[in-house]
Amino acid sequence: MTLKIQDNKVIAQEQKIDRKIIIAIISIAIIGILSETALNIAYSLLMNEFGMSASVIQWLTTGYLLILAILIPIYSFLVKSLKQKYYFKRELLFLQLEHFFALLLGIFLCY
Numbered sequence: 001m002t003l004k005i006q007d008n009k010v011i012a013q014e015q016k017i018d019r020k021i022i023i024a025i026i027s028i029a030i031i032g033i034l035s036e037t038a039l040n041i042a043y044s045l046l047m048n049e050f051g052m053s054a055s056v057i058q059w060l061t062t063g064y065l066l067i068l069a070i071l072i073p074i075y076s077f078l079v080k081s082l083k084q085k086y087y088f089k090r091e092l093l094f095l096q097l098e099h100f101f102a103l104l105l106g107i108f109l110c111y
Helices: 019-041 043-050 054-081 084-110
Strands: 002-006 009-013
Touching: 019 054, 043 054, 054 084
Parallel strands: none
Antiparallel strands: 002 009
Protein backbone atom coordinates (compact mmCIF):
# COMPACT_ATOMS: atom_id res chain seq x y z
CA MET A 1 0.00 0.00 0.00
CA THR A 2 1.34 3.42 -0.91
CA LEU A 3 0.23 6.79 0.36
CA LYS A 4 -0.34 9.70 -1.98
CA ILE A 5 -1.05 13.31 -0.99
CA GLN A 6 -3.61 15.04 -3.16
CA ASP A 7 -5.37 18.30 -2.28
CA ASN A 8 -3.98 18.14 1.27
CA LYS A 9 -5.56 14.71 1.77
CA VAL A 10 -3.74 11.45 2.18
CA ILE A 11 -5.03 8.82 -0.22
CA ALA A 12 -4.11 5.14 0.17
CA GLN A 13 -3.49 3.27 -3.05
CA GLU A 14 -3.55 -0.51 -3.29
CA GLN A 15 -0.80 -2.26 -5.20
CA LYS A 16 -1.43 -5.62 -6.78
CA ILE A 17 1.17 -8.32 -6.35
CA ASP A 18 1.55 -10.78 -9.18
CA ARG A 19 0.57 -14.36 -8.29
CA LYS A 20 3.73 -15.73 -9.88
CA ILE A 21 5.83 -13.71 -7.47
CA ILE A 22 3.86 -14.96 -4.49
CA ILE A 23 4.18 -18.57 -5.67
CA ALA A 24 7.94 -18.12 -6.23
CA ILE A 25 8.43 -16.63 -2.75
CA ILE A 26 6.44 -19.39 -1.06
CA SER A 27 8.25 -22.14 -2.97
CA ILE A 28 11.67 -20.67 -2.16
CA ALA A 29 10.73 -20.44 1.52
CA ILE A 30 9.60 -24.07 1.55
CA ILE A 31 12.79 -25.20 -0.18
CA GLY A 32 14.88 -23.25 2.34
CA ILE A 33 13.09 -24.81 5.29
CA LEU A 34 13.43 -28.28 3.81
CA SER A 35 17.15 -27.87 3.13
CA GLU A 36 17.82 -26.68 6.68
CA THR A 37 15.77 -29.55 8.11
CA ALA A 38 17.57 -32.07 5.90
CA LEU A 39 20.90 -30.69 7.06
CA ASN A 40 19.95 -31.11 10.72
CA ILE A 41 18.70 -34.65 10.12
CA ALA A 42 21.89 -35.59 8.30
CA TYR A 43 24.21 -34.92 11.28
CA SER A 44 24.89 -38.57 12.01
CA LEU A 45 25.41 -39.37 8.33
CA LEU A 46 27.83 -36.45 7.95
CA MET A 47 29.71 -37.48 11.08
CA ASN A 48 30.15 -41.02 9.77
CA GLU A 49 30.95 -39.99 6.20
CA PHE A 50 33.63 -37.42 7.04
CA GLY A 51 34.84 -38.92 10.31
CA MET A 52 34.21 -35.71 12.25
CA SER A 53 32.76 -35.02 15.64
CA ALA A 54 29.30 -33.59 16.18
CA SER A 55 30.72 -30.24 17.25
CA VAL A 56 32.52 -29.74 13.92
CA ILE A 57 29.35 -30.60 11.98
CA GLN A 58 27.38 -28.21 14.17
CA TRP A 59 29.87 -25.41 13.45
CA LEU A 60 29.55 -26.08 9.72
CA THR A 61 25.78 -25.88 10.06
CA THR A 62 26.12 -22.65 12.03
CA GLY A 63 28.29 -21.20 9.26
CA TYR A 64 25.74 -22.22 6.65
CA LEU A 65 22.91 -20.59 8.57
CA LEU A 66 24.96 -17.44 9.16
CA ILE A 67 25.60 -17.15 5.44
CA LEU A 68 21.86 -17.47 4.87
CA ALA A 69 21.22 -14.80 7.49
CA ILE A 70 23.56 -12.46 5.62
CA LEU A 71 22.27 -13.22 2.13
CA ILE A 72 18.53 -12.98 2.82
CA PRO A 73 18.61 -9.21 3.59
CA ILE A 74 20.87 -8.68 0.58
CA TYR A 75 18.29 -10.43 -1.61
CA SER A 76 15.58 -8.24 -0.10
CA PHE A 77 17.60 -5.12 -0.93
CA LEU A 78 18.12 -6.34 -4.49
CA VAL A 79 14.40 -6.90 -4.94
CA LYS A 80 13.68 -3.32 -3.95
CA SER A 81 16.47 -1.73 -5.95
CA LEU A 82 16.65 -3.74 -9.18
CA LYS A 83 14.23 -4.76 -11.85
CA GLN A 84 12.92 -8.29 -11.44
CA LYS A 85 14.59 -9.58 -14.59
CA TYR A 86 18.03 -8.52 -13.39
CA TYR A 87 17.27 -9.70 -9.86
CA PHE A 88 16.36 -13.15 -11.12
CA LYS A 89 19.59 -13.40 -13.11
CA ARG A 90 21.64 -12.31 -10.10
CA GLU A 91 19.76 -14.75 -7.91
CA LEU A 92 20.75 -17.57 -10.24
CA LEU A 93 24.35 -16.36 -10.15
CA PHE A 94 24.34 -16.36 -6.32
CA LEU A 95 22.82 -19.82 -6.31
CA GLN A 96 25.61 -21.09 -8.57
CA LEU A 97 28.21 -19.45 -6.32
CA GLU A 98 26.68 -21.11 -3.27
CA HIS A 99 26.88 -24.49 -5.00
CA PHE A 100 30.49 -23.81 -5.95
CA PHE A 101 31.39 -22.99 -2.33
CA ALA A 102 29.56 -26.13 -1.18
CA LEU A 103 31.68 -28.13 -3.64
CA LEU A 104 34.84 -26.53 -2.27
CA LEU A 105 33.71 -27.32 1.25
CA GLY A 106 33.23 -30.95 0.27
CA ILE A 107 36.73 -31.05 -1.18
CA PHE A 108 38.09 -29.34 1.94
CA LEU A 109 36.44 -31.86 4.24
CA CYS A 110 37.89 -34.81 2.31
CA TYR A 111 41.49 -33.78 3.04
